Amino acid sequence: MKTIDTSTWSAIELHGIKAFLLIPSRGEPIKDAAVVIHEDKIDWVGPQSKLSVKYSAIPFARVSYLMPGLWDCHVHYFGVGESDQGGGYAVLASSAARAGARISKDLERTLFAGFTSVREVGGYGGEISPAIQDGSIVGPNIYSSIAPISMTAGHAADSMVLQDIHSLPIATVLDLCAHSLPFAVCDGVEDCIKTIRLQLRKGAKFIKVCASGGVFSEIDSVLDVQFSPEELKVMVDEAARARRVVAAHCHAKEGIMNALNAGVKTIEHGSWLYEECIALMKEKDAILVANASVVEGGMQHVDELPATQARKLRQVAVHSRKAYRLAIKAGVKIALGTDQSRSVDGTFNSHGRNGKEIFWAVNAGMTPLQAIEACTATSPETLGPYMAPKSGQLKEGYDADIIAVSGNPLENIDLLSEASNITHVWKGGHLYKSS
Ligand SMILES: [Zn+2]
Structure with a gap:
């Protein structure tokens, strides 16, 4: 697991994550999806094909399976x-x-x-x-x-x-x-x-x-x-x-x-x-x-x-x-x-x-x-x-609390039981865990 350098936090105001599959929690999972994060909130969620050009210059992390924290x-x-x-x-x-x-x-x-x-x-x-x-x-x-x-x-x-x-x-x-x-x-x-x-x-x-x-x-x-x-x-x-x-x-x-x-x-x-x-x-x-x-x-x-x-x-x-x-x-x-x-x-x-x-x-x-x-x-x-905070969903305006999983939890729910299968953790837009 990588140690996260917290000194860079304030510099990244707008960044994103691209995923093979995104589970928004409410609503249907989205294939080849992206999330854009602005400070501590989710700015946009959808298929990568519909990503606005205004986000073309921002950095994106790439993961397999993405879901709300x-x-x-x-x-x-x-x-x-x-x-x-x-x-x-x-x-x-x-x-x-x-x-x-x-x-x-x-x-x-x-x-x-x-x-x-x-x-x-x-x-x-x-x-x-x-x-x-x-x-x-x-x-x-x-x-x-x-x-x-x-x-x-x-x-x-x-x-x-x-x-x-x-x-x-x-x-x-x-x-x-x-x-x-x-x-x-x-x-x-x-x-x-x-x-x-x-x-x-x-x-x-x-x-x-x-x-x-x-x-x-x-x-x-x-x-x-x-x-x-x-x-x-x-x-x-x-x-x-x-x-x-x-x-x-x-x-x-x-x-x-x-x-x-x-x-x-x-x-x-x-x-x-x-x-x-x-x-x-x-x-x-x-x-x-x-x-x-x-x-x-x-x-x-x-x-x-x-x-x-x-x-x-x-x-x-x-x-x-x-x-x-x-x-x-x-x-x-x-x-x-x-x-x-x-x-x-x-x-x-x-x-x-x-x-x-x-x-x-x-x-x-x-x-x-x-x-x-x-x-x-x-x-x-x-x-x-x-x-109640606006949390628990990958949805515009919600807290940017997001996790990535090593495999598809919809096919094997027990993946979520082990911390080692949680590859990334973002909380309030900041990356805390990356493996
Ligand atoms: Zn109790």
């Missing part, structure tokens, strides 16, 4: 590494500085896997994002919720990655959340409103709440319903006043229904998303982010998990596989997210393996083109109408 709509940057001790307490035990150092590598891995944008549903990524924007480190565009918000004894700060954190006094947990931990706990209408405002104050581009129990939390069941309908409603309303939408972690059916009735934009996981939920999702134009990678990858290692988590994951796998197939068949709007969170290289949920989610989407019934659309053009919609 990918989006991971469910990712966490916690920076917990192999050397961190403390089991469930690892996020607490690792210093924020050490986590940040690891995350800078994770962000680079994410970008070089072809993922030019991520929607972080809780983690340190939102805090680190300005360092990417000012060029200090290399990474994708980050749209973060800052904290995942849970109730006391809920799935997130009071249990999730910190599985056994519930054995700490609640005052200690709240103190950590108030200082550096990227989690939040709230109960009751007033506290919920205040907690939303605190996330907005830290720069949240959307809000993430946990409306049911989860797999990696110790004390709850995935069938538990978390937050009352009133609490969910005030959080959605408070977010809406700031033009933000809400993403809801939910497995259990009642949690899904409560979240949808409260007006959330996305259902994360949606393991028990059967007929009634599907009908309501379509009525509300809500989006499913199923996170098949964490289920399928987790199932390959299920025997290595602690007994409680292994039991929950098996239970979730049975239902979520069925629900994902049903949702695809029913035409529910879907965006792809992985739930990747580990700073340890080579595991199923290590950062940089995000593209496997596209393989799982095809495995669950999407066509390759549908899966690519779910991982590009549909993704910005998960941020709602006000926060």
Whole structure:
């Protein structure tokens, strides 16, 4: 892989890419195509035969297969590494500085896997994002919720990655959340409103709440319903006043229904998303982010998990596989997210393996083109109408976030699973990776 000389960036205002095949994401693929980039936006897309003479003097890169930069709509940057001790307490035990150092590598891995944008549903990524924007480190565009918000004894700060954190006094947990931990706990209408405002104050581009129990939390069941309908409603309303939408972690059916009735934009996981939920999702134009990678990858290692988590994951796998197939068949709007969170290289949920989610989407019934659309053009919609950038499509006026692939992903979707098959990555018009 070539090192990119960033000193030449400002000089290239207008440049282009020619490709054997261009997949715009929405619309039909174009053979012998070209893209023209002006600064950080796409200026023109079409067949090379229709390229205007005004572009005849600009430099063109040549690649085989071109498509929009990918989006991971469910990712966490916690920076917990192999050397961190403390089991469930690892996020607490690792210093924020050490986590940040690891995350800078994770962000680079994410970008070089072809993922030019991520929607972080809780983690340190939102805090680190300005360092990417000012060029200090290399990474994708980050749209973060800052904290995942849970109730006391809920799935997130009071249990999730910190599985056994519930054995700490609640005052200690709240103190950590108030200082550096990227989690939040709230109960009751007033506290919920205040907690939303605190996330907005830290720069949240959307809000993430946990409306049911989860797999990696110790004390709850995935069938538990978390937050009352009133609490969910005030959080959605408070977010809406700031033009933000809400993403809801939910497995259990009642949690899904409560979240949808409260007006959330996305259902994360949606393991028990059967007929009634599907009908309501379509009525509300809500989006499913199923996170098949964490289920399928987790199932390959299920025997290595602690007994409680292994039991929950098996239970979730049975239902979520069925629900994902049903949702695809029913035409529910879907965006792809992985739930990747580990700073340890080579595991199923290590950062940089995000593209496997596209393989799982095809495995669950999407066509390759549908899966690519779910991982590009549909993704910005998960941020709602006000926060969604013009991204995820090779289209005039859109962000010049573009990748090239070594082979045709429409013939072999699994090519997108490996970062080594992503030959080029442009973000905001700049070339970050070239092999
Ligand atoms: Zn997650």
